[in-house]
Amino acid sequence: MPAHFCLRSGRQALNDKGTVSDWMHTWIAQKRHQWKNGRLAYSTLYGYEKDKRLYIDPKIGHIRLDRLNLDDLIEMFNRIQDDNDRIEANNADRATNRARAKEIHNKPTGRKKAEWMRLEAELAAMPPYRRPVGPSSQHSILRTLRASLNRALKTPGKLKFNPPPTTTWRR
Incomplete structure (x- = not known):
């Protein structure tokens, strides 16, 4: 079943074991449709696409959606912090x-x-100046991921919330 048909009809393919990247692509397509209908601001859509392209896809996009867990998210933010350390060292x-x-x-x-020309050549070979990913941007990444995963929980056949079994419930 083609992806655009599934999107418009609301039906999902059976036995869909897609990755986080696949789901984010589908979710952003839905958001793009909302933007075209005037129900979503362009800046919001742009933020979602940026978070997906720069952070979510490279860090956790390869993980199957049904196997994504908290440790994967912690690892993603740890890798973002490691990247920040490298960016700050390169900038210095x-x-x-x-x-x-x-x-x-x-x-x-x-x-x-001659030394000036050598330094200029070193500068040209260095990675370009980049801004580190600050706390507000990291919160935006988490907000984008949370919104998309909440939608995946509401989509039939995508994800199921399965709380751990307990012997007694607290009251």
């Missing part, structure tokens, strides 16, 4: 090299010009 190296190149460029002489 870049700023240091930029300051040294600027200092040398102000007083060019024969030997210093």
